Amino acid sequence: KQEVTQIPAALSVPEGENLVLNCSFTDSAIYNLQWFRQDPGKGLTSLLLIQSSQREQTSGRLNASLDKSSGRSTLYIAASQPGDSATYLCAVRGGNYGGSQGNLIFGKGTKLSVKP
Amino acid sequence: DTEVTQTPKHLVMGMTNKKSLKCEQHMGHRAMYWYKQKAKKPPELMFVYSYEKLSINESVPSRFSPECPNSSLLNLHLHALQPEDSALYLCASSQGILRRSSNTGELFFGEGSRLTVL
Numbered sequence: 579k580q581e582v583t584q585i586p587a588a589l590s591v592p593e594g595e596n597l598v599l600n601c602s603f604t605d606s607a608i609y610n611l612q613w614f615r616q617d618p619g620k621g622l623t624s625l626l627l628i629q630s631s632q633r634e635q636t637s638g639r640l641n642a643s644l645d646k647s648s649g650r651s652t653l654y655i656a657a658s659q660p661g662d663s664a665t666y667l668c669a670v671r672g673g674n675y676g677g678s679q680g681n682l683i684f685g686k687g688t689k690l691s692v693k694p
Numbered sequence: 695d696t697e698v699t700q701t702p703k704h705l706v707m708g709m710t711n712k713k714s715l716k717c718e719q720h721m722g723h724r725a726m727y728w729y730k731q732k733a734k735k736p737p738e739l740m741f742v743y744s745y746e747k748l749s750i751n752e753s754v755p756s757r758f759s760p761e762c763p764n765s766s767l768l769n770l771h772l773h774a775l776q777p778e779d780s781a782l783y784l785c786a787s788s789q790g791i792l793r794r795s796s797n798t799g800e801l802f803f804g805e806g807s808r809l810t811v812l
Contacts, residue, residue, distance in 0.1 A: 610799045621700075621784055621805040622737070627798060667736060671799050681750070682801055684736035 580605045584668055584685035591658055592693050599653040599688045601668030606646045613642050613653050614667040616687070622667065626653070658692045665689045697721075698804035700785050706810045709775060715807045717768040717785030724790035726768040727801070728760060731782045743768060745790060775811045782806045 581604045591597050601611070610629050614622040626635045626642040628651065634643040641654040655662060665687040672681070698719045707713050717726065725744050729737035742750035743762040757779075759771040768785055785804045789797040 612800060614803075619782070619806075619808065621698075622786075622803040624800060624802060627800045629798065669801075671801075681739055681742075686736050 580608075580670060580672060580683045582668060582670055582683050582685040584666075584688050586688060587686065588689045588691070590691040590693065593658060593660060595658050595692075596654070596656050597658055597690070599655070599666050599668075599690070601651040601653070601685055603649045603651075603670045603683075605672065606649055607672055608646065609671045611642075611644055611651050611668065611670045612682070613640075613651075614669065616665045616667060618665075625666075655690075658690075660692045660694050663690055663692050698785055698787055698802050700783075700804035700807050702807060703805065704808045704810075706812065707772065707775065708812050709777070711775075712771070712773045714772065715770040715783055715785075715809070717770075717787075717804060718766055719787040719802070720766055721787060721802070722765075722789075723787035723802075724765055725788045726762060727786040727788075728768070728770050729784040729786065729803075731784055731806070733781075737784055741770075772809070775809075777811050780809055780811045782808055 583602045585600045608630050610627055612627045613625045615625050616622050626637055628635050628642055628644040639656040644651045667687045668685045669682045701716045727742050728740040730740050731737040739752050740754045741760045746762045757774050761769040784806045786801045788801045
């Protein structure tokens, strides 16, 4: 059974700092890995999607990497801003779980606080 | 347009009420999902519809009844709910069959419907 773990559970940094959020998963047979952002009481915003054949994806100040063999992904945020404060969720999708659509398995998230 | 629209944003209902949550997408996606999220927890899958047919039911109590009237719409009918069913209900959509090379499998979520059961 796939399990997704995110470390740390919470992180507080001063504005301008570069930071890394970690995600690990137990079964490397994934279809893709997706990073989401969630603001309090809101829905999930997709940040980056990495296919199983890819090693990294970049969007603006965000860079996500994937190492399937070690079961790890990192989300790198450059030059953090107070507006980056949110909970960041990592989710992996397997092609073999839960029927033809494959269930999305979420980690518990990292709550990021960027102080001005 | 990568938008999934959910209505209502907030819903308060008594345990004897019948209400519905609605979800709509116009991205041509053929898979739609309902997730339930309790405070400080990750989303938990409830149902998956694939090509308007229910393909996954994660042992959800029958007081939750999903419906997919067409490829753009997904409803969640609520009846005789319990206070512990209070949560954020999230709808998501994605392209159809995963094994097609053009399908990234990316999920797009709506803003959610905040449900409070009194």
